[in-house]
Amino acid sequence: MLSNYLPVLIFVIIAFIAGTVMVSLGYFLGPRRDDDAKLSAYECGFESFEDARMKFDVRYYLVAILFIIFDLEIAFLFPWAIVLDKIGLFGFAAMAVFLGILVIGFIYEWKKGALEWE
Amino acid sequence: MQNIYLGIILAPLMGALIAGLFGRKIGRSGAHWITIIGVATAFLLSLIVLRHHVLSGAAPYNGSIYTWMIVEGIRLEVGFLVDNLTAIMMATVTFVSLMVHIYTIGYMHDDDGYQRFFSYIALFTFAMLMLVMSNNFLQLFFGWEAVGLVSYLLIGFWYKRESAIFANMKAFLVNRVGDFGFLLGIAAVLMAFNSLDYADVFAAAPLMASMTVQIIPGADWSLMTVTCILLFIGAMGKSAQVPLHVWLPDSMEGPTPISALIHAATMVTAGIFMVARMSPLFELSPTALSVVLVIGSITALFMGFLGIVQNDIKRVIAYSTLSQLGYMTVALGVSAYSAAIFHLMTHAFFKALLFLGAGSVIIAMHHEQDIRKMGGLWKYMPITWVTFLLGTLALIGTPGFAGFYSKDSIIEAVHASQIPGAGFAYFAVMLGVFVTSLYSFRLYFLVFHGKERMDHHTQEHLHETPAVVTVPLILLAIPSVVIGAMTIEPLLFGEVFKGVIMVTPEHNVLEHLAEHFHGAMNFALHGLTGLPFILVLAGFGSAWYLYMARPDVPERIRQLAAPVYDILDNKYYFDQFYQRFFARGSCETGTVLWKYVDAGLIDGLLVNGTARWVGWVAAVTRHLQSGYLYHYAFAMIIGLLILLTWFVTR
């Protein structure tokens, strides 16, 4: 059974070797003459004015989380759509219930104002 | 009927709880009303039970009302066994208790602890009823300890008096000795029968008769004998038999109503009741019966002697109680259980009467208890005088009075008995009759007749006590006179105790008596010519001569027989002996234990050590509980790893 994974293993090894070889070739063969301008962070020709790890507005997270829920819904819907003719009415009803529950969540978040930016 | 039984138990308990918990709210009269109503309810219901069982001859009731738990097949439960024996005890207890409740209104009138007192005596009634109505050993033990607890609380009721505290400590310690034996006895029953239920134990008892145990290796002892003697040790503590009698005279430090209710009429007879209840066990062990008999006769005779030299009115009666308890024990020893119960009942009435009468005198004398400072009271307090005289006549066994029937039956039963020790017992109870008569009339003459020796102030204020005091006296006087003649035939020779008390044919002395019994009247007439009555007369005569005709003689006798007097005055040196060997011995052992074992080992290592150790562990673990998330996660992972390595590499 494990032999099925042999190509994967070979692929992993080749990828590892290729990556290592390319980086190390550049490191060993390329000339390195550093100066201040070359070492500074590049920001469209200006000095950088703040830390790159800045705080995001918390609302980004909210939207992102809400997005993920409905995104995953699609991931569930695709396989369901493919086998729909095999799982019959019960399969249809099950998905209807699932979507119904999601709609309830949607109503809740809408009414709570989670979708408003301001 | 079950509801009636429950009502009997619960009515006094409710009274006690209300008076105890809400005493301040309901006030003094509220407290006595609520408890009296409770006890009166119990008394009336007991009368119904008495009629139902004794008069109508209903079958005994045996049932459990509440099972607490079942452990390894042993049921721990509360249940009632109500048969004729129980019914008689219930009626007696509730009647005397009711009388004492009413009487207390007068006696404790000025006391601060009024509500507390009522709460206690109602609680006592509850506990005593639990004890007599029990159908298993566990509940018996509960009632046994509960009455002991209330007795302890009441002896020390006036807790500011040093002597009262000493007396209740003494009662507590001595009773512990008895209770220890009792507990061992119950344990023996449990071990042998694997049940605590009376019915199971009694049914299985005959099969166990020949069982032996080895307590000391190599010596085979009969299981029944060991069990019965252990149980009897419990009875000796509670019913104050020699040598565990020393607490009872001191218990007179408690208020007089308590002396009447607990230390004369009811609680101290619990031991007698218990042995009678256990008759199916005791009958299987003649050795145990002999022990009972000998202990009883020693108590009956020698405690009577002490009554002669006492000068405290209550203590004289207390020693008389001891002596009468001895009589009951003697009756148990010769297998005349019904005679013991009969005497228990008559004694409850007349001894409660005597105590309450003494209390009445004490009220009138402004709490003076020394009989040398009394005399001639009959003019001032006629009701107390007459009722006290009736009680005295009943106590000494004047033919026709209640005490005569019960005491004479016991004497006859001892006479008929064949078991080892019966000869000595017969001598003791015979001589006891004379002694009883002597100290009773000494008391009576010194208190009610002769020269008025009290101080002038007291004499001026002498008058009869109020109705709440005298009515109970009158109500108690009636049964003290008539109850014996009324009940001797059914109780001793009838069917009342058939199936309740078990007597093997070869021990059945009462059957022997029955052959010569031709009615109560006849029994009394016959008594007039018997030896006991002659001894009673002799006692009366001596008392009259010594304390009425020639009051100077006792002093001379005392000087002549100084050694004997000293022995009696020091109560055979029991107290000194116990003080020296047990009390001081245990004090000294205690000191050693305290200094080295307790302070060093237990305090130092165990208690403080534990505390220090606990503190240390707690501090360390508290440290582990650092509040840092990664510490917590780390702890979980470490825990997982340890479990994993343990089980995977195992």
Add this chain to the structure above:
Amino acid sequence: MNFVAPDFMPVVPELFVLTMACLLLVIDVFLEQRQRYITYGVAQLTLLGAALLTLVTYAHAPVTTMFGHYIKDAMGDLLKIFIYLSSAAVFLYSRDYLRRRDLFKGEYYVLGLFGVLGMMIMVSAHSLLSVYLGLELLSLSLYALVAMDRDSPVASEAAMKYFVLGSLASGMLLYGISMIYGATGSVDLQVVSDAVARQGADNLVLVFGLVFLVVGLSFKLGAVPFHMWLPDVYQGAPTSVTLYIGSAPKLAAFALMMRVLVDGLGTLQGDWQQMLIILSVLSIALGNLVAIVQTNIKRMLAYSTISHVGFLLLGILAGSPEGYAAAMFYAIVYVLMAVGAFGMVIMLGRTGFEVENIDDFKGLNDRSPWLAFLMLVIMMSMAGVPFMAGFYAKWMVLQAVVNIGLVWLALFGVVFSVIGAFYYLRVVKCLYFDKPEQSEPIHISLDTEIAISANGLLLVALGLYPTALMTWCATALLN
């Protein structure tokens, strides 16, 4: 392959709670703040309805449905009834608290109901999948509940810890589940049980999986050394949420142990018995010892919970029917005691003052004798004083342990429950022998007072008549 609709009758209570919770979520957002009591009422009605449905359909013989993922049996139904009961008490006790702390929001009840649903799935789980599903539904609700008071930094910290550690535990549980699946080829507990019985207990993969499962479950119960979250969360969370976490979820966790260890991995009893011995010894010792030095009442109760969990495990590890019945009895009695104790903590607060320390109980007897008496009953029961429910519970588990020959373990339990009695009695001392530090009268609404009185008296009644519930537990476990 064609799907056939499974039998929905056994899951009607779950469906009902789910529907009502969803409905409540929608209703609540359309309500004004002053109409919030409607949410409260609907939540209570939901619990009542679920209780009625469970009682009507009470299982006399086990039925599995949902393709073997769900089982309806008497044990599950009995535990569910007590879950509804204690949750209803929790909702009632915390109502006034939430109001005065401005936390009276619909989310508390919605999340509460989803938690109840999670517990119902847990007690009725018949496959490792539904075990995990129920557990996560409950846990997620709890994380959110703990964080509900967003303005409190303590509560946020507690929620964060709880969430991270809970995820870690869930991960371990999942890992264990995957191991079991790998060794047996199924998640259905019946199939797992058969497979394990076939291959015997020597399979290393099985033991590996078992360790992870036990660790995951112990985290939920709060057994040492997986207890670290418990004191911090109990103390940090709003008391109404502590009340919730401390009560019904313990019943569900008990059921989970029974389902997974006894029903699923019964053949491995020799292994998990030893693990549980270690966990319970540590829990009893640490819980009782550390509780002694606590001054914060919620923290003290948290450590007392840990020790109770140790006793609960004693019953399970006995591995006999009487042991399981004793553990079940213990779990139910513990929940009643915990609801009562935290209920008292919550009730004695008022606007601007919350009970935090044991000292806040000082002199309660002078302020309200009845409440002091109830607290006395609860503390005595927790300490295991005879004639209280807690005594009988302890007694039964210890007896079960003695009967399998582990006398030392029983002695250990007795010694530590004596040590443990100390800190309960300290509360009693505060109640009766100390002077009150505050004199403000205590205001408690009538329905709450009736409920807490019933709660306290129930503990006395169960102490006096333990056999009824005990028999119920034993028969529920039999079928």
